[in-house]
Amino acid sequence: MRHTAAKAFAAVAMTAALTAIAVPAMADPATGTVPATTDIVGSGSDTTQALLNQFSVDYNATVSGTPKLYSWDATGSTKITPKSGAAEIDRPNGSGAGIAALNAANSPFDYARSSRGPQTGDLPSNLFVAFGKDAVTWSAKSGGHAPTNLTTQNLYDIYSCAVNKTNWSNFGGTSGTIKPYLPQINSGTRAFFLKAIGNPVLGPCVVTGPQENEGTDTLLNDPDVIFPYSVGHWVGQANGHVTSVDDKGSLTLRSVNGVAPLTTAGTLNPTFANPIYGRVLYNVVREADWNDTGVKGTALRALFGSTGYLCTDAGKATTVSYGYLAPAACGSTIHI
Template sequence: MNVKSRAKVGAAFGAAALGLGILATPASADPNPTTDYRQLAGVGSDTTQYAVNGLGDAVTNANGKIIASWNAVGTATIKTKATGCVISRPNGSSAGINALNADITAGTNCIDFARSSRGPADTSTQDLTFIPFAKDGVTYATDLGSSLPTNLTKAQLAAIYTCTSTEFPSAQPLLPQSGSGTRSFWLSAIGITEAQVGACVNQSVQEHDGVAIANGSQLMPYSIAQWIAQGKGIADVPNRRGESRLRSINGLAPTTGTGTATALNANFAADFLRDVYNVVPTAKITGATANPVLVETFVGSTSKVCAAGSTISTYGFGTVTNCGSTAVKAER
């Protein structure tokens, strides 16, 4: 039996042993029906899309469900409001934030918030407020039958992604698409810049899609929360893990527990843990121009999102002590 066949058998056995459901078909990517516009429209991050979709079902007020969240991938365009508001679908944190900025400039009010798995990239203005709501981590994933180690150091990962590794010269690193918050976070975490990414890196894969790992020499960054959620059999979360397995960094495991009790390891390598955010226009959460629904939903430790901790943890994320904080402001 070859390595790939052994991996497939192992993956099937592992899923059964863990008691993790595998979805047969992908879930709907957007509000269902798509004319269910609700009160706030959000776009952006692949990493947090399922958690925010879950919050869309859990978070309500007197007028019903509040959040309509549009996934990173799907139809080329989306319609976010009942009147007008047909826009190109933003794929990733930066794309979502850029779309929110463009909406603010145009004054069209088609986007109310952007999902982001990264912090600010430009603090030249305070036009946007990055509101944390959960904790995630990013590690590397490999094929179940990989020839690569199940533990690498930060320095070893940097060498692999700059294509200068002498320890693992046959490694084939994968990197998420441009605009991905996980991409920018991963490069920062391993200590390299975009300009230092080597020519051996495949930079065209969709983030958190383990099926992209096609052989035992490949590795890719993967959201720990996404990997956990994809393996739970949650109705609205398609399992994109393929035969991928999360690996350790600096000798620290990315998860704790097993089966349905698998959770983010809060003591994972510090450089590889991150807050994730909902990004809102600063002008719409302060003063006379504040949107009361936006405020009640996202702002403060008692906000509706922060009060939905059980929903957030269902999707693999950890808690943050600064949930709902409005301290972080930026341009993008």
């Protein structure tokens, strides 16, 4: 991969104090609101949808007319009409689906939320614009059979369904048959987690299905389940950025290789956000749009660029309040 701007995230710093204001997360454009053809509209990652919804509310309050910012949730109604004049389409769910929707012929989308970086199969015309830092760990039900810590090799063995490694007692937990779950196939969190633990060949004990970062899923209310989870999203949920389904439920975050995902203050631990389990958060755009000197390019850079709204002190404070780390290199870009 080649960098098109400053090297992203060489250092990560908390730039604002974490605020724990219990404000429900917004969802989709407001009922009855149809984004204009000139508005900046996106979809994709479940991990960053609540944060981008908040950005849309805050940013739109600062501008009159268009372009405004809108963000469609990963889940909800099956069909959506992204903006005025666009055809009705299936709602993109996950980073991969959001990027695919951005690249579709005559796409109405202007950006895709992505909790993963560029990977094989992405288009070289896609530009990944960084704005935050997250980490992914494993979660399990509070009071269940799982231990408090697993190693990377343990996680590899569990998701491989390795022989004699299918009971929590094999890893220092209480006896119980391990139930390894993964989010749906287009999930950026799924892709990142599997890469972090060594890309195991998934064994027959692995179940795919639950929506990522939704600890309220009844399938996860089980003392033997293990499920990857965004640390930042979990912290945001703990801070009150929740809906009836977008909540951590009874899931608690667990350590990897002896490193805790949370600080004693309950924030994302920068030490855990290391090169293996730490990840950059992006908004993906078409490079031609980004370089456009007209209305669209100007609006995209005013939102996502290094001097854009997401990278202002106010924008970084919002990122932190939703549980993530605000990076020094906000607005840096990368692609294949």
